[in-house]
Amino acid sequence: MSYIQNTDADRKEMRERIGISSFDEILEPIPERLRCAGALRLDEPLAEAGVAALFGELAGKNRPASRAASFLGGGIYDRHIPALVRYVTSRSEFYTSYTPYQAEVSQGTLQAIYEYQSLICRVTGMDVSNASMYDGATALAEAALMANAIAKGGKVLVPRALSPAYRAVLDCYTAARGIALEEIPYAKNGTLDLDRLSSALKEKTAAVILAQPNYFGLVEPSHELAALVHGAGSLLVACVDPVSCALLAPPGEYGADIAVGEGQSLGLPQSYGGPLLGFMAVKTEHVRRMPGRLISGTTDLDGKRGYVMTLQTREQHIRREKATSNICSNEALCALSAAVYLTALGEQGFREVAAQSYAKSHALYSMLAATKGCALPFGAGFFQEFVLQLPTDAAGFLKDAASKGVLGGIPLGAAFPELGRGALLVAVTEKRTKEEIELYRDLVAGKGAGR
C-alpha cells in the first residue's frame, strides 16, 4: 500500500513544468556508479489488511505483562491508565503536529506543555521543569553532565543501589564526556552508606546522585543526605519516582538542585520500555544551564495571553557546540500523556495511587514476612517495591510463577551478586488485587501449585 497520491498524469505535468522529459534527469548530480543497481531486497508490499494480519501475528507471539499479575517494576510499572489519556494523545491535532516552532498555530501543544511543566514542578516541588527528556536514564545522565558543568568539573558520586540500566547509560555518557564516577555502596539496611558518602565528599565532588526510592525500593533519608551534600559544597541530583512524590518529601523540599526521573508511571503504557518520558526540573538559578526545551507564557500583539518556546540560546540550533545539550526532538506526546494523567487523577486520585501501591506492597511484604523459606533483607522502609530472597535460584520460582500467570519480579543476582541468586525485586502497584497478592504469597510458600 503506497500513500502517494500523484498519478502518472500529474507526474507528466510536473516534469513538463520542470522542463525535463524523464525523472532520471533530476538525478544528474548523483554519479551513475553510486546509484543502487537494482530494487531493494525487501519483503513484498502488503495491503492494509495484510499489515493488520502480520502485526496481529507478531503481537500474538508476545505475552504482555499487562495481561498477567505483574510484580515487575524497577523503573517501569503496570498501572491503571485513564481512557482520557489515550483519547487525547490519539487526536491527530496533537500526534501529527511538529515541534511548535510556529507559535501562532501551535498554541495547543504549547499550552499543554506549559501545563505539563507546571504539573512536574508541583509534583517535584522544584522551580522550573523543561518540556521533557527521552527517559529517566538519559535525563539522569544529562543531569550529571549539567552538574559537572555548573561545578566546573569534579567527580559525580553514584549510589550502588541504582537501576543497572540507568547506571549503564550514566557510564556511557560520563565516559564520553570524561567525567569520573565513584560508586557509593549501600549500608546493611539497603540505603546509602552515609559514612562512605562523607568520606567521598572530602575530594572535589561536582554532584551526588540520590535515587529516591533507591533501586531496592527503599526510602533514603533525603533531608539528612541533602544537608551532607550541600555542606560539602556539592550539587544534589535527585532521581525520583514521581508517584512516590505524592507521599514522600519531593526534591524541592530537601533542596535538590536538579530533579530527574522516569514519567512512564504517569499514564504511559509499558511498551517494552519505550517511548518513555524523562523529566527534569531545576532550581531557578540553574535554568540557563538546563538542557531541553522550555515553554513560557507571554502576550501577543493584542495583549492576549499565549505561549512560546523560550531561552533558546541554550539550545543546539542557536548555540551549536556551546549548547547545554544536543537534545532536539524529545518526548512531547509522552509529556502530554503525563499532563492529562495528572489532571485526570487530580490531587486526591494521585495520592490514592501512591497510597494503594504503598498499602498493597506492604500487605505482600507482611505476608512474606510470615512465610517460611524466604528472607526480606532490608526491612519495611520502602515505598512500593522490595527485595525478596529465595533460598534457591530465582529462575525456577519465576518459571513456576509464570505458569500461574504471575510475573514474579526482576532477578537481582546478576547485577547484585552479593544479594544471592535467589534475590528478586518485587513491585506491587495499585493495579494488583488481593487475590493476586495472596497467590504470590502462596507461590513463595510452595503452595501455589494447587491453584
Next chain:
Amino acid sequence: MTATVFEKSKPGRRGYRIPEADCAKGKIDLAGLRSAPPGLPEMGEQDIVRHYVELAAKNYHVDKGIYPLGSCTMKYNPLVNEEVARLEGFTGLHPAQNEADCQGALELMWRLERALAEITGMEAFTLQPAAGAHGELTGIMIARAYFLDRGEKRRIVLIPDSAHGTNPASVAICGFTPKTIQSNERGLIDPALLNREMTAETACLMLTLPNTLGLFEREIAEIVRIAHAKGALVYMDGANMNALLGIVRPGDIGIDIMHINLHKTFSTPHGGGGPGSGPVGVAKHLVDFLPVPRVTERKGAFALSTDGPKSIGRVHPYHGNFNVFVKAYAFIRSLGGPGLREVSENAILNANYLMARLKNSYDLKYPGPCMHEFVLSARNLKKYGIRATDVVKRLLDYGIHAPTVYFPLIVEEALMIEPVETESKETIDRFAEVMEKIAGEAETNPAMLHEAPVTTPVRRLDEAVAARCPDLCCPGDLE
C-alpha cells in the same frame, strides 16, 4: 484564550478513579513524608475532554494540511500503523520480561534492523537512540570508542557550515572539537578544501546527505576517499534519507556511521516534538562498538545478547522507542522495496516541481536540480521591508504552515521547503499560488505582512519578554 487546568480546578472534582482498594490501608509508616500536598488540579472528565479539544483546535497538524518544514519530512502518518501499534501484545510488554514472552517484539526489532541494513547498505543497526540527535551522539560515541581501541588520539570532527546545530552539539558532548568547513559557491563541500583540512587529528567528517540545501554532494566518492585516506571516519546524518530510498545506499558509497530518523523517513508521527527514533547503522569494522543488548536470531528464535566487550554500552535504559519501531516497520512492510523507491522519486519530483514554480518569486541561490527539499531566499523582498518571517507569518493567515526559516545559516533570509511525497499536485499548486501571492503582497501591501498573522488563535507573540522574564510554571496560588 484557554484558561489553564489550574484555573479551571475546583476542589472535590475527579476526572478518574482507580478501583477501591481491596486491602487495608494503614498509616504511611515512612520517614520524610511530604509536608504539603502538590496542588494538582481537580476537574471532571467532561471538562478535561473539553479543555484538550479546545487546545487541539489551536494546533496545525499534518492531518489538516501541508507542512512544508524543510529538514523535518512531515509526511502523512498512515492510520493502520497507529492501529497496529496500539495492540496490547506490543504496548503491554515490560522490558524485564524474559525473551520467551517477547518473541514477537524481538522478531519485529530484528526484522526492522535487517530492513534498515538493506535500505542503507550498512552492516548492522542499533535501535536504542530515541531521536535523531540521540543517534548522532551514539554514532560519535562509536567513533570515539573505535579510535580509543586503535590507540589513536584524534580530536577534530569536521562539519560543513550548512549542518544542523545538533551535529556540533553532539560532537562536543563526546569531547571532540567541531571544526566548520565552508561550503563552496555551489553549496557543496569542496574536496580540495577538505583535503587541506583533513589531518591525522581528524576523527570524523560529519556530513548530511543530501545536505541541508537539498543538494546531493556530487563529489561524495572523492570526499569519502579523502577522509579514509587520512584514517578518518565518515558520519552521515540521515535526516534527509527521504531523498535516497532505493536510489543511493550510504553503505555502498563508503559511509562508516549513519543515523536514520524513523519519525521522518519512515512515517512515524512527530507527536508535537517526539517521541522520535534515531537508529544508528555502522559499517562492518564498527559493529563491535554498537550498544548492547543486541537482538540475535537462531533458527527462528530471538534473543538479546549483552556480549560486546568493545561495545560503548547503553544509550537507552531498555531497547529504544519500541512503539515507534512498530509503526516504522509497518510502513516498510506496506511499501516494500519498489514502494520505498517511489517515496524518494515522488519526494524529489514534488520538490523540483515546487522549486520550478517558486524560483521566479523568490531568490534561488543554488540553482540546478534539488533532491527532496530546496532553500529559497526572501532577500528579494527586503527592498519592501519584508523578511522571511513576514512571508511565513502571512502563510499562516492563508491556513498553511510555514516552511523552515533562517536555516541553513549560510542562506540569507532562508525559506527551506520540503513538500514530501504524500502531498498531491493540487496541494502543492495551492501552496505555490499562495507563496506567489504573498511575494506580490510584499510589494503592494507590506503593512499587511508585518501585521500577519491576524486569523490565528493568537497573533505574533512577545518572545523578548518571555526570554527576559520567563514564565515557565503556573503560579501556585491560582485556585
